[in-house]
Amino acid sequence: MSDRAKRRGRFITFEGGEGVGKSTQIRLLEARLRDAGLDVVVTREPGGSQRAEAIRAYILGGGARELGPMAEALLFSAARIDHIDSLIRPALQAGKWVLCDRFADSTRAYQGANGKLGDEVIAALExxxxxxxxxxxxxxxxxxxxxxxxxxxxxxxxxAPADRFESEGLGFHARLRKAFHQIANAEPERCVIVNADRTAPEVEADIFRIIDERLGDTVRRLPALAR
Structure with missing residues (x-):
């Protein structure tokens, strides 16, 4: 691999509703990438930094629920700013691969489409x-x-009680699923929908195939990954 390729970090985010297996698939991908000798950072949202984790505890504990979707979106945004500044951007600049459990698309889906915040508000926050x-x-x-x-x-x-979003009704989660589909369909060059209603190895194989196709030479230069 060239020095230039080594220096270039990659940022992969995992999105979806509750219980879809994001954490499991991130761990599996992390192992593959580390086996190939890549530097990998695994993180999550809300969270990923000390201040962002404090905000996460407040939101998922239901503290912001009565404040409405705008307040939740602002709290998520504050956490994201700290997360990007303290962890994500430095890791990418150092050539590391960053795997993140949720990112800005979750704000679009949870507080945007589902919370009925307008597209202009979401775009301004982003x-x-x-x-x-x-x-x-x-x-x-x-x-x-x-x-x-x-x-x-x-x-x-x-x-243990359900968290802030797991405790919502089935209708909320049906709208959430629709919102993620709309996001993916609007940005097919960035987003891919993966059928997660399968065994973990089946989903893992599909995810790696997608990464191989989408990230091109960066992955294909690493023989240890082609397994």
Missing amino acids: KVTLAGVRPDLTLVLDMPPAIGLRRAAARREAG
């Missing part, structure tokens, strides 16, 4: 918060909401 940092590839993991919610419930510790 302009301020992203400051040019956008994913090279976004994988939208997709499955029927009822199945995802059952999976999310099964992974919680016994007696």
Whole structure:
């Protein structure tokens, strides 16, 4: 691999509804990339930095629920600014591959389409918060909401309450799924919908095929990945 290719970081985001298996697939991809000798950073939103994690705890604990979707979107944006400045941008500049569990598309889906914030509001927030940092590839993991919610419930510790968004009704999650489809269909050069209602190895194989196709020479120069 050339020095130029080594210096160029890649930013891959994983999106989708509750319980679709994003965390599992990120771990599997991380292992593949590390086996190939790449530097990999795994992170999440909301969160990924100390201040952003504090905001995450507040939001998912339901603290901002009564404030409405605008307040939630502003809190997510504040967390994202710190996350980008302290972790994502430095990692990409250092040539690392960043795998992020949710990013700006979740704000579009949860507070935008589902919370009924207008496109102009979402675009203005993105302009301020992203400051040019956008994913090279976004994988939208997709499955029927009822199945995802059952999976999310099964992974919680016994007696633990559902978080702010898992506790919403099925109609909310159906609208959320539709919103992610609309985002992916509007930006096919960046986004790919992945059928997540399969076994983890099947989804993993599909994800790697997509990365191989979309990120081109950066991956194909790494024989250890072609397995």
